[in-house]
Amino acid sequence: MRARLGVLLGTIALATGLLAPPAAPAAPQRPPVEDFCGDQCSDILPPGQNGNATLADILLHQVFGSRPAHADDQLGPYAALADGYPGLTTETINEFFNDASFGVPDDQVVSTIRPRSDVTIVRDKATGVPHIHGTTRSGTEFGAGYAAAQDRLWLMDIMRRVGRGELTPFAGGAEGNRALEQQFFAASPYTEAELRQQIDQVAESGPLGRRGLADAKSYVDGINAYIEDAHGGRYFPGEYVLTGHVDAITNAGEIAPFRLTDLVVLASVVGAQFGGGGGGEVRAAIAKLAIQERYGLAEGERVWRGLRAEDDPETVRTLHEGQSFPYGKAPEHPRGVAMPEPGSVTPQQLVFDRTGSAGSQQNVAVRPVDTHGMSNALVVSGEQTESGNPVAVFGPQTGYFAPQLLMLQELQGPGISARGASFAGLSFYVLLGRGQDYAWSATTSAQDITDTYAVELCEPDGSAPTRESNFYTFRGECLPMEVVERKNAWEPTVADSTPAGSYTLRAFRTEYGPVTHRAMVDGRPVAYAALRSTYFHEVESLLGFQQFNDPGAIRSAEDFQRAADLVNYTFNWFYVDAEDTAYYNSGANPQRNSTVDPSLPVLGNAGFDWQGWNPDGNTAEYTPFAEHPNSINQDYYISWNNAQAKDYAAAGYGKSSVHRGDLLDTRVRALVTGGAGVTRANLTQAMAEAGLADLRAERVLPVLLRVLDTAPVRDPAAAAAIEKLRAWLADGGLRAETEPGGRAYRHAEAIKIMDAWWPLLVRAQFEPAMGPAAFTAMTRVLQINESPSGFQNAEPGQRVGQPHQGSAYQRGWWGYVHKDLRSLLGERVRGPLGDRFCGGGDLARCHQALVDTVTRAAAQPIAEVYPGDSTCDAGDQWCADSIVHRALGGITQDPISTQNRPTFQQVVEFPRKR
Template sequence: MPRGTACAVLACATLASAAPAAHAANPVQPYGKNDAGGFHDVLPPGTRGLDNSAQLLQFQITGQRPQHWLDQLPLYRDLVYADPTLTHAQIASYYKDATFGVKPGDIESTESPLGRPGLTIIRDKRYGVPHIYGTSRSDVLFGTGYAGAEDRLFLMDVLRHTARSQLSSFAGGAASNREMDRTQWEIAPYTEADLQSQIDNAPKLYGDIGTKFVQDGKDYVDGINAYIDQAELNPDKLPGEYPFLGIPLQHWKLTDVIATASLVGGIFGKGGGEEVRSAQLLQAFVQRFGLQAGRRSWLDFRSKDDPESPITVPGRFPYETASAFAKRGLAFPDKGSVKFTPPAPPPKSSASSAAKGAVGGIGHALRRHQHMSNSLLVSARRSANHHAIAVMGPQVGYFVPQILMEEDLHGPGFDVAGAAFPGVNTYVELGHGRDYAWSATTADSDVEDTFAEVLCKDDFHYLYRGRCLPMEQLSRTNTWHPNAGDSTPPGQETLTVYRTVHGIVYARGTVKGRRVAFARARSTYFHEADSALGFAALNDPTKVHDPRSFQRAVANINFAFNWFYTDANHIAYYLSGWYPQRAKGTSPDFPVLGIGKYDWRGYDPTYHTARWLPFARHPNAIDPPYLVNWNNHQAHGWNAADDNYHYESVFRQQLLADKVRHDIRGGRRMHLQQLVQAMEESATQDLRGVKVLPAMLRAVGKPRSAKLRAGIALLRRWHRRGAHRRDLNRDGHYDDDAAVTLMDAWWQTFVPGEFRPALGGGLYGKFTRFLPIGDPIGGAATSPDYETGWYGYVSKDLRDLFGPRPRGPWSRAYCGKGSRKRCRRALRRSLAAALKVTRQDLYGHDPACASEHRVEASCFDETRSTVVSGIDIPAFPWINRPTFQQTVELTRHLPR
């Protein structure tokens, strides 16, 4: 029997028992049913993400793309040109109507997969969004799987293989694919039995609710496989990438969904876990300055709870307040003893393997854009219409097709529309319900720790609770062959890591002469799928109906996310995550002994659970005047995770918050279009030019050199104009191109000129590898995001010397080694050096800009999407905003 026929028969047999009775009522609701109105959103480039072989060939010949491939890109891209005169009426020109359902004249297609009478999927003509209606819960979940495959099947396949550290086996042995396999195997190395255990443990841990969510997952997988069976028989439904690359279709299993959840959560929902590297950095400070002065200097830069760091919510929420230098259980690595243990040696680059391969470097792109989400909400008492307003969304990068997909779901337990990650789109993860909306930003809060496992017998046994236990070896062997998209020669490699009761060993060394293995413990390890409890509640109108029910819902999400909520009358915030309660008196910054005595409170190694921080101790708020977050510090008292040194006195959130505060100051009230513009204006601003440049120019003073004075005047004029990186007249060049170019050049000379003499070359080099100075120029083109960098370091150090005096001043001044005169001389030299830097020096290393004869900042910054398809889209101008974004302006609450 041909494979395609076998799959179809098996699928029909599997689904027969799950199919609803033939007399099921039509579940379709009219447009706007159970929707309060006032929801708009945008998700570029477009809904469609599946191209069959004929469409792929058509694109290669004529450049024609399938319908709905990039029809939302103009909305997203062109908002920048509406500044500064955006009106309320114009919002609908840049965000599409997100009301539940489809207008009668806007129906593009209607289908009931497999003739399933309880399921109807309608797509609208304008954007092709799937609107899924189910008579039963099973119908809705089957529909989400089917529609997900219909829009993103090949991308879903890429994600599940990435999640299983098998991207190179799936798509080819390009260096970027093999590097992603290594990274994922170090973060979430699961065997098939491990993944199945998460399914089996759900009823044990959560009872009937756990059983229900397992069934949800099975129904979802059935929907995916139903589409795969059709695609094997109908070439119009088969993504062209499969025959092009010679990849066979394979059915999905529920364990694939669990694996994909581990990928998404491991990238966007974690923080911490770098205690060893943080310890090495402290050692470098102590070597430079001595024990006490070195510790004080390290604390300067650590920025755990800087009193000047911009926060999201008022009040104090103490967490990780113990001293970094607490001695109880401390396992500080001996200097020079640490050896990191990656799953395999770094991949060797060659002419054939150095390229990104058939899937465009998806792993790098995912991790590059995990920290660009933002949310702006204004309370009812501060808005012009006396109702809460919001502009909010997640930044997950730019992909083709997009790595989020849209869905509109209705049935038992569902009245919701929005976006979700393909492969785990069982529920809408970011979107709106009947009369409320929600969104999230990555929180970076500390859900990972490092335990030093004391070795016994040999390198692969360790002491735990008085016993000498063996480490578990986890191996994954990948094999690849050349394909049409990746010419890497045939090859094979095995990835190997070792697991203890705490987690994955990532380094080895000694502590006071004793051999140890450093293992990373993540609270969500073996529990990535548990967040389904929270997402399902957000989708259910009986579960979420006000700010407090929203907070309770997202508290069931164990990933570290900042969550935002709005309805007609309220705004709210809650920080989700399973936050360990560490053993009393232990350091939150450095490794602790893993012998059992210093475990997380209530730690159970069998189920990898513990007594997590209670609900009320998480940062939270209901109805403050406004809420603004751009991945910044949550609240004072909530200390930054050990891998996070960048909650500094300058943070890009200030770009947003300053505008909101300005527009509500003195009793003024804010309109939705003002809130959109606050986001959009900030999206093209250079944080350095807005927030750091005044201190830089004050420090440089008034030099005699005419060239320096001219450069200063250029930068000062740019600052007064808003320090934008944008091209409003669309001539292909930034409106302030000369100033932008000088700022890019000067930052590269200014920061080392300020800090390297005091820190010394060794410490400065080590530190900048740990935390780069921010958006470096000189390599391949990249869009700036201004999240991590030395922006606050520069500002605080200069204000300490030249005023105004900062709050929370450092233990010493670094510029000029504390001398204003030496500092000013060094900074003037840095400006003189920057003025000699050419555009070719800065931007000439990118082949795309060189080929277009546009060696300049506007080209270098452009957004070039990561293509996971045979059909790409054009680059578009840089904009620092969420990928999926909602505008919300509600005026009523609907009865339940």
Template sequence: MRRRTRTLRTAAATALLALGVTVIGPVPHSAVAADPGDDYCQGQCDDILPPGENGNATLADILGNKLFGTHPAHTEDQLGTYGALPGGYGSLTDATLGDYYNSSSFGVPPDQIESVQHPRSDVTVTRDRSTGVPHIQGTTRSGTEFGAGYAAAEDRLWLMDLFRHVGRGELTSFAGGAAANQGLEQQFFSAAPYTEADLQAQVDRIASTNGARGQQALADAQSYVDGINAYIGQAKPGRYFPGEYDLTGHINAITNAGEIEPFKLTDLIALGAVVGALFGSGGGGQVQSALALQAAQNKYGVVKGTQVWEAFRERNDPEAVLTVHDGQTFPYADQPAHPRGEALPDPGSVVPEQLVYDRTGSAASSSRAPARTPLHVPAKLRPLQGIFDNGVLPGNLLSTPRKGMSNALLVSGKYTASGHPVAVFGPQTGYFAPQLLMREELRGPGISARGAAFAGLNMYVELGRGQDYAWSATSAGQDVTDTYAVELCDPSGKTPTIESDSYLWHGSCVPFEKIERTDSWSPTIADSTAAGSYRMQVYRTRYGLVTARATVGGKPVAYTSLRSSYQHEADSIIGFQMLNDPGFVHDARSFQQAVQHIDYTFNWFYADSQDIAYYNSGTNPVRAADVDPSLPVLAEQSYEWQGFNPADNTSADTPPSEHPQSIDQDYYVSWNNKQAKDYSSSGFGDGSVHRANLLDDRVKRLVKQGGVTRAALTQAMADAAVTDLRGEDVLPELLAVLRGKPITDPQLASAVAELANWSNDGAKRKENSPGSHTYADSDAIRIMDAWWPLLVKGEFEPGLGSDLYNALTANLGVDESPSAGHGPTGSHAGSSFQLGWWSYADKDLRAVLGRPVQGGLAEKYCGGGDLPACQSMLLTTLKQAVATPADQLYPGDGTGCAAGDQWCADSIVQRPLGGISDDRISWQNRPTYQQVVEFPSHR
């Protein structure tokens, strides 16, 4: 029976009863506590995951939320705690960490038990009173996994159902045809199109290629799915299933007719494909990179143009902040001395591959908001209409070149107050209601862990802690995706064209494999989008998925995307199984051995009472000699990955010893930055100024001082989380350039003074006082937000020329301020300053000032290298920025922000993935799920 204490107002219940909907109350349970036994953290492990653990809401709950603003228990009880840190970190101590984090100790004290369930005789699910987190204790391993599936469905069933349909390219038929839903399913289907046979093959491979561990993983997954389906079987007749099924027409709100489709193992693969595409892949983009190279060569000539392109590419910048900074080098994906096989497109010939065909009804609308048709809605339910009109899910989850956002700070015990390592780390998975992640504790034979995991994949804890160790990850994004130029052909022997649907494979003309999905939808109570349909089509080759067409040297080609983890979404299950196994992970070395089995591109971090450690995971293909991974390559056998087998998309991979790794370095920081020397970045932007500098500078100071505590390291993270990267690391140079220029315009002089004061104050984007909803130094922040894109354009476009400037900005956007529309949820996403032109501006301004620069830009751009001309340009663009009205800079939006409201424009919104909405919180640039840990003892 569904557990939960409700705060549903009587009027909401009455409204439902009037419609004939039965409201089921909670069933009492006996109370027993899980045994905390072997917890070596001794109360010094904490974590947080907003907005709350509970992600399921009945129709009654949703109606209460929409009519009266009520919330089911535990849906937002971590939001205020999380949101309060920017206002309170300045006085933080180890004793007050509990004001901003929850205990992640094992077990539940008897006086903190909220409920106890026995979904099967061999498992107990105990929920704590403070957060409602499920603590799952199994007497058998199967029972433990069954309980994990049951608890997952209890907390995230609708979310899991959404994402299994996203992974199959079937979202609109399931959740409605809103424009955002269309965009989301199209992006995922184009990145990871699978047939049911593909999904089943991945399931079969788990056991067939991983021995006893693979067989155990498959058994675990089946028990987990059985637990999900057990909950569905109970919730449906009991009417305590998520109300979104009523709102989208899957179940009749009056008669209870309809079904919730049971889960199966292939659904887990579809879910895994979504997570892998979002957070665990890297590379690609070689065609866009090639267009920038060609623009540079057109501007400067081949030799000089290539130098300029390489300077902006910054694939191995000597000034980049490094996670492994102890002098180790890990060569991978760097520029070859004599590249061969490059397949640069003929100018103007690139045409993106069409994905969507045969649009009808609302699918044929070119408007962002599809046309609506009237829908009969019972009067008492009309307040619900429009909940999902803009899409159950955002349509730009894959809109950024790299899907990083997480961060990590770890300090060796040599530099801490206790002599034991301290870590503050976690993933940034965006802000949703409910969250993509869920918290849990799993305890059973061979499993002992507590932490967080993606809902629907939480048969193991994916980020968290074991008995005497903790681990976390950040997105690495190293280049594991290559672009091949596949020569097109005609089986009949005719001259091929760019529209041909066959290609050359080792001398034979073979047809593309077509993968199709047809989706159609009708209006529902929750989504009034008019009926519509379309067909999605992706061509697959042995060199990957067709993404574009062009000519190369006059020959028609298809550009394909070949990702090493494609068709291998499930393989990483073995590594996660090991991380949860106290018999396998017992020190830093065994931790590194575990994460070597994870194919996704992640940076993994570890802490116990003795050591900290790091390892970069991912299936890094061994490329053919002298192939440049930053550019498209000819689809010929001599340029294939070594040992390439297209039948199962396998190849030779770089050995574990060649992946960046380290044990007990003085400290580690990671914020999706460059991993190590000579480990080339997969995209533009890893240069002298990166947001990881915000962490590195602070942690370096702490280590130098010594005596680091959990609170001190948390303060370093929190201070970086409210700092404007441009203001801290580029503004001082902008002011240095202007320092020698007399400013006679009073308005400009005042603006420069405002910016200087803000710089001296630490360049924070922080409220005057908690809850004030106004920033200190608000004028300076407004000026910087307006000035930055203007000054970058004024600094670089005159020298580069419009064609090259536009080609470069297509590879790396100019800015990523908090109010910009970017990240996994568009605007209001929290994560900021990952990708932008701050490094380019930093290097160029230092060069113009005559200061030392390593890895410079090959030319001086600001004012053509002339300091007075640079000063004049900065003042001209600054004057434009000062004159930019706040309501133009912060135009307001559909989330409720009024035009000109600076704080609101920056604020974080928990993007609804269902019927429950939560309050916004102040901006902070920080992981969504975060741990603060310090182990005083070890097994």
């Protein structure tokens, strides 16, 4: 590709003016809005605000490594915190963060434009963030759309294609493009009419809905105004040329204008990735069957419930004062469970009619969206701080991309006053950020709003159905499954040399949602369908975000909680002003039949539907405000996708006695009880140190050492490895560099031993007792490991998740290992597992298993532990852990050292309020 780009460089430089947009006319800046944070609000969003690059920018980057202005200027400060946090002071915070004050001082203005008479966009020298000031509400939203297109047009275009399952015809048939479009099309296979229907529903919901529709229309107008200006002026993103959509010489071609329905698509992508909860019931059922096969029904049920850990009494919770919010727990004797017959489950096929390069993918089936959840929050009440004002360090994890999925902006206009981060293409409101005298953020909560229903298959002529039948029984009728198709074909492009190919994406839908699997239940063929409460309701959350941005709507913690209740996605919301802190768990939580176990498939058409469920529009009865976990002015709040409150059952698995939320909770609790008072600096330090801590070392290694210390370790290699681990733990158990920019770890050998040991340890501890079938099935419900490099799992060299993603320790068997070993040592264990696994319950045999596996781990070649990839050489430990911004356009970024930290982050402390 580089050779072709080199040829193009000379051609483009001579034939076009695609070097930079023309200078825009200056306009007076709107008078500043009163800012109640002073200089105590900061934020950061790597790699940089500028996510658009002309063709010349891309070619120069490919040849010389240069990048456009503001494409990477937030990456260095973000990366530097990993080494610089120990010496952090309140005076040096903005060496690692941006000043997030409202407005731009006159001497810091780098550009001022007026794309319409009622809006001004001012950008600052330091970061290039747009500060949008409208004299009308429509002008403010128009400016937001114009600025979004300036900074993220190509990314926005990519994402609207991803959500429709139409990325490959637009950007090429590379394997990554195919995976993206398949994943999101399977989750939300909407027709254009259904997308428009969602817009109409919101507009008809009341005054907030009508205002939201007007805001969205003005926003789209702004996007399209920029497209017209950039196309005519030849300063549009260069990826349009490289993918063949616009001719570099003649400028012929089209950059398709945006439509309101594109915003619905973008909302569905964001909701599926970050705001969903539940699902996976079929995998869970397969695992439970395997465990029952191993242990028998009664003992198998006890073992299963121990591994389920739906409300573990030892798990870390955001609400830690004993508050109870019952929801989602399995009843003692559930009814209506639709367990598949062993060996009968097949995933629903998604890809059909493959030709050309698409033929290399075989048996592609519906797969769940791999949701992200690294977002974290540390919020401390004023009673615990040095100043007497609450302090917060919080932000979402949306992954690391180039350009970033999020973008920064300030919006000021009638009924709108906020600065912060928004998803590109949904930035008509600030989604996470600050208002005049308050700030807010969210973490993924993922409580269970998705259930899997088994619908009996049928044939309209009355003949015997099979698992391949595409008709199903619903309320006494044999109905055809709805089929939504995308016929995609692609050709090679300059940017993607994948050979030509085509395929058809085909989603099968029932009244209970899209089909995910086929199986046999009680001798009858069924389809399993996933029903999500936000299905057909993707854009309704904008009502809550609209209020977050409105200073007239948010004057108190209670106001914020009520606004958060309008968000139907599953998020933990955190709020802080000069006096109060608050927490609220949002989501359209369906009210279930009390006999239903939501963690397993449920029989459809059998009286076990959600209460008040109406398939026309997918509406139901939802739990009211007071039944959602909520609190005001708890001494402190932490969240790292941990459990919310007592009796609020976790969707999924792994919220057990060890969770990465412990890394925050222990540090914040120590600050609160230490007596010195919490500050922005020491709370940021707590977050940063937790982001370098190895959860396995800090929380599980101590009990591993206690088992190892029960008998002599006579093998010299094992003894040496154990002492290296012990020294690492004594030094904090951090994955910390030897020196800033050193590209090597202190205790590098101990870290390598732990990375190699964990998968060997878990298999040796659990598989002999569970048996291979149950053990393997359970690892498909909950992966055993999520190290920063993402390489180590139950099999040598097998990857888990996306390497280089930053996020680590969200999912794993940490709690299982911890509980089992403590039980074996005779220590008190609340909520024990249903069996003793290690060594078959014999401490001596368990001790030997630990010694054997740590010996093997120490001997494993480093090139096997870190096998290398397109970014790293085999054996490069630092690089294997490093954060790499996945390129979604023509500009790439350099790797940075690992940090288990939000992508966008705020550090805030308001000294006064309105």
